Amino acid sequence: MMDLHTTLIIFAAGLATYVTRIAGYVLVTRMSRIPPRMETALNAVPAAVLTTLVAPAFFDGGWDVKVAMIVALLVGLKHPGLLLIAAGWGAALLLRHLPFA
Amino acid sequence: MLDTISWKGARKGLVIGLSTSPFGLLFGAVAVDGGVTPLHATLMSGIIFAGASQLVGVQMFGSHVPAWLIILSVFAVNFRHILYSAALAPHIRHFSPITRYVSLFFLTDPQFAESARRVDQQGELEPRFYLGMALTIYVIWVAASALGAAFGSLIGDPTALGMDVLLPVYFLGLVLGFRKRPLFLLVVPVSAAASILAAHTVGSPWHVSIGALAGVLAAILFHRDTPTNAVRSEDQP
Numbered sequence: 001m002m003d004l005h006t007t008l009i010i011f012a013a014g015l016a017t018y019v020t021r022i023a024g025y026v027l028v029t030r031m032s033r034i035p036p037r038m039e040t041a042l043n044a045v046p047a048a049v050l051t052t053l054v055a056p057a058f059f060d061g062g063w064d065v066k067v068a069m070i071v072a073l074l075v076g077l078k079h080p081g082l083l084l085i086a087a088g089w090g091a092a093l094l095l096r097h098l099p100f101a
Numbered sequence: 102m103l104d105t106i107s108w109k110g111a112r113k114g115l116v117i118g119l120s121t122s123p124f125g126l127l128f129g130a131v132a133v134d135g136g137v138t139p140l141h142a143t144l145m146s147g148i149i150f151a152g153a154s155q156l157v158g159v160q161m162f163g164s165h166v167p168a169w170l171i172i173l174s175v176f177a178v179n180f181r182h183i184l185y186s187a188a189l190a191p192h193i194r195h196f197s198p199i200t201r202y203v204s205l206f207f208l209t210d211p212q213f214a215e216s217a218r219r220v221d222q223q224g225e226l227e228p229r230f231y232l233g234m235a236l237t238i239y240v241i242w243v244a245a246s247a248l249g250a251a252f253g254s255l256i257g258d259p260t261a262l263g264m265d266v267l268l269p270v271y272f273l274g275l276v277l278g279f280r281k282r283p284l285f286l287l288v289v290p291v292s293a294a295a296s297i298l299a300a301h302t303v304g305s306p307w308h309v310s311i312g313a314l315a316g317v318l319a320a321i322l323f324h325r326d327t328p329t330n331a332v333r334s335e336d337q338p
Contacts, residue, residue, distance in 0.1 A: 006141055009168050013158055014148035016176040021208045024187030025201075040283065040324040041317050042180060047279040048292045048316025049177045050153075050272050052309045053160060055293035056300045057269035065266055072270040076277045082123055084277075088270035092263040 068092035110233025117211045117234070118241030124152050125242050127267065129249020131156065134264050135163040139250035146246035150239065151209065153275050154178040160268060161309070170310060177313070185213040192216070192226045200228050207235035284320045292316030 058069050072088030125146065132142035137159055145155050154175040161171045185208055193201050212235055219226050279285060296312025303311060 003138070003141070005168075006137070006162065007144070009158075009162075009171055010141065010145050010148055012168070012172045013145075013154070013175040014150075016172050017149050017151050017154065017179045017182070018206055020176060020179040020182040021186055021205045022202065024183040024185060025190045025193070025205060027183070028187045028190040036326055037321060037324050041321050043282050044284060044288045044317050044320035045177050045180050045313070047276055047282065047285055047288050048320070049157075049174060049309070049313040050276045050279075051289050051292035051316065052296035052312035053157065053272045054269050054276055055296050055312070056308060059297045060300075061266075061269075065269070068263075068266045069270060069273060072273055073277070076274050080274055080278060084274045085127075085267065085270050088266055088273070089263050092266040096261065096263065 064092055064095040067095060104229065106227050107229045107233035110227075110230035110235075111237045113215055113230075114234035114237025115241075117215065118238045121152070121211065121238070122241055122245040125245025126249035126252070127271070128152060128155055128159070129246040129251070130253030131249075131264070131268055132159045132246075133250045133253035135159050137162055139247070139253075142250040143243060143247040146243045149175065150207070150242065151175075151179050151182075152242075156268060156271060166309070174309065181210075182208055185210075189213065189216060189226075192220050193228075193231075195225075196228045196231075200232075204228065204231055204235065207232075207239060209238065212238060284323055287323055288316040288320050291319040 054069075058066060061069070068088045068091040071091040072084050075087035076084035128146065129139070129142050132145070132155075133139055137145075142159075145158065149155050149158070157174050157178050158171055161174060186205055189208070193204060196204060212231075215234060216226050216231060219230060276289065292312045292315055295315035296308045299311040300308035
């Protein structure tokens with residue numbers, strides 16, 4: 001009933017996540033210091049990965065998607081979190097449901 | 102069984118849980134909308150317990166990305182936890198060994214932030230406070246995901262409801278959250294350009310790893326050792 005392949009991926013991803021949660025603790029009790037260049041690379045990882053999930057959606061999306069994401073960006077610079085999502089979502093809904101022409 | 106300190110932790114967890122529950126609902130709805138079963142969506146919340154990476158995983162389930170890339174991406178998005186557990190290490194050393202490794206499973210962004218605050222305010226982090234908070238957040242997160250998954254399957258046309266913009270907008274917010282980091286203004290445009298280019302040439306799953314790699318390489322190339330730091334570390338005994 002439950003797709004085994006997906007279930008296994010979820011458990012492996014859970015294990016990978018748990019590793020990130022104990023690794024710092026384990027490292028701190030062993031290693032004295034991370035090389036600066038490696039730290040810079042590691043610091044860049046989240047923004048680099050997440051950008052690849054945003055940029056193509058913006059580039060390939062219609063004008064409604066582009067405007068919604070720009071609105072979200074502007075709101076997000078001041079108010080992160082749910083307000084950013086609400087602003088982008090609201091903009092998309094307005095553009096799709098209001099008759100302009 | 103439940104004493105004052107556990108309750109204080111649980112109360113803190115309730116506030117955090119309620120303010121993150123919209124994200125849990127969102128996750129459940131988006132997961133089901135992307136073709137993940139409600140049971141799998143709930144399982145992801147229970148096993149991975151890290152919202153941003155769960156959404157990344159769901160996004161990839163939908164586009165037939167190979168399994169290792171999904172797992173690696175979840176790992177990459179959760180990499181920040183390594184810093185959290187490193188920073189928390191001195192304050193959980195007095196926990197019993199089992200409690201230590203159980204506690205670390207629940208190490209989310211707000212859990213870390215509130216634990217660090219507890220250390221500042223009380224001078225120590227009590228295991229009962231930590232676990233009271235952690236379990237409350239956990240139960241609310243999993244329940245919210247299940248509700249979102251159940252409710253999400255009732256949603257009709259996702260485009261008319263704007264469901265398709267929720268995910269990119271949410272990730273945009275996550276990207277913005279890292280804007281104080283060094284080289285952010287270099288990494289983001291490089292990753293963006295590389296991923297768009299790769300999506301249109303190499304194809305869908307690979308644009309994620311190619312774009313991410315380009316951003317990280319750019320950061321490595323433009324890394325500069327700050328001379329003041331080097332001198333200072335040599336000067337200090």
